[in-house]
Amino acid sequence: MSKTRKNAAILAIGDELLSGRTRDMNIHYIAGWLADRGIKTGEARIVADESQAIASALNELRTGFDYVFTSGGIGPTHDDITASAIAEAFGVGCPISEEAKALLQEWYQTRGEELTEGRLRMARIPEGAILIKNTVSGAPGFQIENVFVLAGVPAIMQSMLEDVDYRLDHGRADHVVTIMGKGLESQLAEGLRAIEQALYGVKIGSYPGKTGKGHNLSIVVKSLDKALAEQAAEAVAALFRSLGSEPEVIEGTKRPDEGGQKG
Numbered sequence: 001m002s003k004t005r006k007n008a009a010i011l012a013i014g015d016e017l018l019s020g021r022t023r024d025m026n027i028h029y030i031a032g033w034l035a036d037r038g039i040k041t042g043e044a045r046i047v048a049d050e051s052q053a054i055a056s057a058l059n060e061l062r063t064g065f066d067y068v069f070t071s072g073g074i075g076p077t078h079d080d081i082t083a084s085a086i087a088e089a090f091g092v093g094c095p096i097s098e099e100a101k102a103l104l105q106e107w108y109q110t111r112g113e114e115l116t117e118g119r120l121r122m123a124r125i126p127e128g129a130i131l132i133k134n135t136v137s138g139a140p141g142f143q144i145e146n147v148f149v150l151a152g153v154p155a156i157m158q159s160m161l162e163d164v165d166y167r168l169d170h171g172r173a174d175h176v177v178t179i180m181g182k183g184l185e186s187q188l189a190e191g192l193r194a195i196e197q198a199l200y201g202v203k204i205g206s207y208p209g210k211t212g213k214g215h216n217l218s219i220v221v222k223s224l225d226k227a228l229a230e231q232a233a234e235a236v237a238a239l240f241r242s243l244g245s246e247p248e249v250i251e252g253t254k255r256p257d258e259g260g261q262k263g
Contacts (some may be wrong), residue, residue, distance in 0.1 A: 038171030
């Protein structure tokens with residue numbers, strides 16, 4: 001476990017995300033997954049299926065962060081161009097990988113299917129990259145230096161993270177407490193600011209909207225110090241009670257599973 005927390009950026013790739021046809025859930029999932037490992041997500045972007053846009057964004061992010069995670073665009077269709085765009089960003093070729101090809105051949109043979117030309121596109125891997133296992137659909141992702149290239153389909157992307165976990169330098173994860181109650185942000189604003197200023201090392205976020213059980217406001221406190229986070233949570237709960245609302249206090253943050261992506 002690292003004494004210094006690493007940071008990461010997430011790059012989601014796909015025209016379908018920018019058109020509004022598909023709701024992204026991968027940024028949400030990866031950011032939470034990284035937080036659980038004590039790695040801070042410092043930036044997230046969505047770019048179109050355009051080689052120059054992908055390469056430009058990647059080159060900027062990979063020099064500014066310890067890790068970069070991409071999702072989308074490594075499938076079998078003509079618009080799945082992520083592998084070649086990443087090869088362009090690193091200035092290397094993107095040939096058919098014999099290792100990836102063998103994995104695909106075995107995958108389809110065991111299912112009585114043929115490794116078609118379209119499917120073979122998924123074996124294109126930038127030179128110097130190492131493969132990331134895909135236990136859901138066979139086609140691997142890959143890692144090149146500090147960049148981890150994952151599928152866009154959420155179930156596949158999540159399975160790939162299992163083969164990435166051991167490659168990361170974990171840090172101390174924040175202790176997170178969510179306090180939900182009835183109230184307006186404007187009614188709690190000064191109190192929240194005072195709590196954050198009084199308790200050094202605590203970060204407080206305010207999120208209005210439906211939270212269940214009639215509550216309309218979520219306050220999330222986090223700190224590397226568990227006792228400090230719990231102290232802040234109790235202070236926030238007291239603010240809600242001062243408004244006549246009995247809050248619900250839960251450990252962690254809610255991470256709904258919804259949306260999806262191709263490739």
